[in-house]
Amino acid sequence: MNNRIHYTKCPVCSGTSLSPVLEATDNTVSKEKFPVWQCADCTLRFTQDVPTADTIGPYYKSEEYISHTNTSKGLINRLYHVVRGITLRNKRKLIESETPSGRGRLLDVGSGTGAFAGEMKKAGWNTTGLEPDPEARKVALTNHGITLEDMDRFHKLEPGFNAITLWHVLEHVHELHPYIARLRELLAADGRIFIAVPNYTSLDARKYEGAWAAYDVPRHLYHFSPASIRALMQANGLVVKKYKPMWFDSFYISLLSSKIKSGSTSWLGAVSTGIRSNMKALSDTQKCSSVIYIISRS
Structure with missing residues (x-):
């Protein structure tokens, strides 16, 4: 497995209290299964045994990969x-x-x-x-x-x-800390960084579990919680100033997830899940399906 990365330390906080929490399937390209692990310290989840940066390219070769x-x-x-x-x-x-x-x-x-x-x-x-x-x-x-x-x-x-x-870029980056450090270097003294990533602590993520489309293994190397984003930024001289919801993501991800889970799209069930997920986020933005983190120098 020389072309795979097996983490023995957390990619964010270097903690060693790591354990598997679920298994997800690459439903876009390879149909391979990948384990998702979690750090007990900073709560980051990450895809274990991911392809290296120079071998992951083929996993992006699909017309279904809509961002490209x-x-x-x-x-x-x-x-x-x-x-x-x-x-x-x-x-x-x-x-x-x-x-x-x-x-x-x-x-x-x-x-x-x-x-x-x-x-x-x-x-x-x-x-x-x-x-x-x-x-x-x-x-x-x-x-x-x-x-x-x-x-x-x-x-x-x-x-x-x-x-x-x-x-929705940071979850794809192999070298997290050097990447964030470079962003800080590029930022003006009073500038802002806006990072949007899926949030596995959302209601829709909990409902669909391994079928949650935003796990998107192995392209998504990391699965962030608000706590893990804060830890990553703090380690690089940055601070999260605000959290903003991405309301449409809960519906889009729920529609994709329902198809992954059952083989066909359950429009009623997915829309219902999206609504309930957003209702949860109304009282706590950090529970939205995807969160925009507004970041400045600390």
Whole structure:
């Protein structure tokens, strides 16, 4: 298993009290099963025995991997594209309200097909988008008129970004601490980092367990709780200032999860789960299906 990573220490806090909590299946590409373990100290969950950074590429080769394509096959994907227009505007408004500068330099890491980076560029931000997939970069230029750069640029960029965004990206990063440390280096003194990740402490995650679509093994290397995000940021001289909910994610993930669990989409059951999950998050944002963490230097 030289091309697999078996963790003996927690990737976030280096704790050694690790234990398996569930098993999830790669329903997108390989149909392989992967164990998910949890750290008793910081509560991070992580996919055990994941492919290394240089061997994980084939697990992304699927038209169903929607962040890197514009596929509209199937009703769920069509709904995703309808909702995306709303969420793009909401993200832009959030960043402009939470970034002290209002506008300025923005770095979007893991831009996919460039919808968000294009939105911010049109709104007047000096936008830099990074995306490792060359096909996704082509789509971004064609559909959104924005030239995305390869991830090789990550370590060559000039610091001073007023806002840095990672929309469902951090869970894919093999080297967590060096990555977060680099983000801090790139951030302006009064800048903000916006990190959105799935939240396994949500009601929908608890309901679907190993069939919860946001586990998305092995592409999702880590499965964060709010506590584990705080621990990761603190270890790198950063602090979580605010938590913002992503209300649509509970419905989208529940629809995908219901199909994984039963073989067909239970629209009524999934929508009901999404509503109950969001109701729980109304009183505690940290229980939302996906959370946006607004982060600054500590």
